[in-house]
Amino acid sequence: MPTMDRHVKADVLLLVVTLLAAAGWVFSKEALLGMPPLLFLGLRFLLAGVVLVAFGWAALRALPRRTLLEAFAVGVLFSGAMMCWIMGLFFATHVGEGAFITSLGIVLVPVIARWVYGDTPPTSTWVALPVAVAGFGLLSLNQGFRIELGQAFFLAAAVMFAFLFNINSRVAARVPAVPLTAIQLLVVGVVALLVSAFVETWPAEVPLAVVGWLLASALLATTLRFFIQVYAQGLTTPSHAAVIMMLEPIWTALLAAVWFSEVMSWAQFGGCLLIFLALVINRWSWVRKLIKSRLLRRA
Template sequence: MPQRLTQLPSHTQADLLLILTTLLAGAGWIFSKEALQGFEPVHFISIRFILAGLLLVLLGYRSLRRLTVTEFTQACKVGGLFSVAMILWILGLNYASHVGIGAFLTSLGVVLVPIVSLCFGEKPDRSLWLSLPVVIAGLGCLSLDSHFIFGIGELFFLLAALLFAVFFVMNSRYSARIATMPLTAIQLLLTGIVAFSVSLFMEQQIWQQTASIWGWLLASAFIATSLRFYVQTQAQGMASSSHAAIIMTLEPVWTALFAAFWLHESMSLLQFLGCLLIFTAMLINRWKVIWQLIRPASHITS
């Protein structure tokens, strides 16, 4: 981490790292979409995460050796959950017709975080119940739009969102106790191994690709995966899951902007309204934490 960044307060460091995470994540949607022009979806995700995981294993070999059996087991548990979520996500990206809308559907995992937290003994805030009708209204706008078809790709995105919510809560808990490098390396490498095993039974292994396809894959592996998840795991260890989830809501916004610029996607009025309602629901869901962040600033200005 740059020295100037380390001199900032820890909460500010976490915020900046999480914003960087959302930018890398948004770019990753485009990298992956381009790579899918040549690779089968699960085969692609397996190569992407094996490469990303191996890089972090090499960089963090010493820290991996220092892991206890309990820490290694916890890292594998989160990694196994993440692998299933990523397989569902890449299948969604492969079959869905609109990347920007898919990003907002996947981001519903943020709304589901407090619901999942119930299973870990946390009590949900009233904002959760206020956000749910807004989510339903947003999904309703998408379903009513004649140009939008809710197909198998969108279903994969929603299932992935549920698993990402579970992963987010568990990862926030474990990242506070396990070093960032080994935790991230195990998660990524295990995801690649699981995906490759699934791909062997589901898909044809096509290795002969153009240089551009390999370029997109390498960008996905090292920029949108190794770097992105290392930064995210480090940031989550410095912030609560609720605080981190607020900033992570920026990911679908960046994704939609990147998709509009690179893939020339556009949204109808109903589609835009649906995505706006989903984004609003995410903010309502985190309003209590947002208000706590706003209050100190208002005291300082007054």
């Protein structure tokens, strides 16, 4: 395959990934109309995990016990992050805003890396951080400075996702992607269902439409998204993929505007814009390389 075709294919597939991820917010919000949030999360991830186990069974069986335990431990952290996320979505008054708050985890990744591993963050991180804080501050300006419950859960999820990315990147360097993800999804599913059994009342019946949203969330927004993402990342560099993946909150906000008729106030729009600007600043070196590579190909 010619180099240009390879890059174009990667870009298109990664755009599809971001759209599936954004659609997952809509699928999940619709499913929450008929299911308790933790029950939904558990079923979604358990189903997706079972599908991935079927595809990665041979590689999964070959993993040593220590690696399995590491993947399980990361899965527990992943469970906490996803439970915060789903509770944020359950209480959210604005889905698009929630997507931008959750994306703050990207800005926090190098900060957490410095705190936990002693890594030295690039200068862009310290520039992006106050911009991100200002953006979140604008989103909290609702009848004075007030953080809504959904916003607090999304922010907690962002912090946990930052921890998760740092730890998972070190485990993923030694473990194939499919079995690692399968274990983590299964752990999230089991943990969420266990917590749900203690704190939620399970419905006697679930409407067929809600079952459809659950299946869409598990099979399209989770399983299919993962397979496309892994394949697309194999066609390009991690930095290139990371830049395109920043589009997820934008697609989520647009889909929420179309599907739920969400409208942003000027404060919300300004806050989301600042958060996205923080994402661009945080990954500016990668964005600059992407722009240069595109200009060189056109020359």
